[in-house]
Amino acid sequence: MRRPVVAGNWKMNPTSLREAIELARTVDAAAPDPDAVTTVICPPAIWLAEVERAVSRVEVGAQTMHFADAGAFTGETSPSMLSGLAGFVILGHSERRQYDGETDEGVGRKVVSAVAHGLRPIAAVGERADERSAGTTAAVVDRQVRAALGGLERLGGTGLVIAYEPVWAIGTGDAATAADAQEVCAQIRAILADLDPAAAPEIPIQYGGSVTADNAAELFAEVDIDGALVGGASLKPEAIAAILRAAAESAARE
Ligand code: PEP
Numbered sequence: 720m721r722r723p724v725v726a727g728n729w730k731m732n733p734t735s736l737r738e739a740i741e742l743a744r745t746v747d748a749a750a751p752d753p754d755a756v757t758t759v760i761c762p763p764a765i766w767l768a769e770v771e772r773a774v775s776r777v778e779v780g781a782q783t784m785h786f787a788d789a790g791a792f793t794g795e796t797s798p799s800m801l802s803g804l805a806g807f808v809i810l811g812h813s814e815r816r817q818y819d820g821e822t823d824e825g826v827g828r829k830v831v832s833a834v835a836h837g838l839r840p841i842a843a844v845g846e847r848a849d850e851r852s853a854g855t856t857a858a859v860v861d862r863q864v865r866a867a868l869g870g871l872e873r874l875g876g877t878g879l880v881i882a883y884e885p886v887w888a889i890g891t892g893d894a895a896t897a898a899d900a901q902e903v904c905a906q907i908r909a910i911l912a913d914l915d916p917a918a919a920p921e922i923p924i925q926y927g928g929s930v931t932a933d934n935a936a937e938l939f940a941e942v943d944i945d946g947a948l949v950g951g952a953s954l955k956p957e958a959i960a961a962i963l964r965a966a967a968e969s970a971a972r973e
Pocket of ligand 1: 728884888889890891892927928929930948949950951952
């Protein structure tokens, strides 16, 4: 069956290459058997090459990319620049949507481009607090997932990962309950089955939003939660090691 994916989104941290290499080596040493759990670290793009050289068990991912191969896009990184360097790329993270104007349509273009370049997309979706209070979580997630995947001919063989990240839970310490996260992840699984019935059971769906050493095991026990996208805790060696242990224990029970 599907293998859980635990990905650390370092965002714009740490602030020196030395610390980045040290953190990468620490996570590499703590990573479970890659046949049981896929561990990914996503450092700032400027350090991808050095971090990639410093690890052997974990995979490296980028935090975003442009959809085009090359061109007049100041400050951007292209998928062809990433291929060979990163195995994964996070696309549509809520911070990119909020601060960089990333749209559903743009995320869809990037997903197609990532797959065409052999990069495994981690497509991030999730509702804001006001959308949850308005009772539109299901509609928002449905729209975002279908927009992210609409350009793919099929889902099987793409290496796709979906990250369900309720925006109100990111960096707030207010994680979704395991039951609430499971409900949305089950909805996402149903959308995947609608798009590609054969591939849907194989696609990892992560939960993200204030995952910690304390709540990881409960989240991973849910049937449609296959790992996590981790922000703050991915910078803390003990916390990420405990989250990885929880993922390995959950995988061993299945
Ligand atoms: C994230 O930024 O993707 C994230 C889940 O952050 P945190 O774990 O800090 O909530």
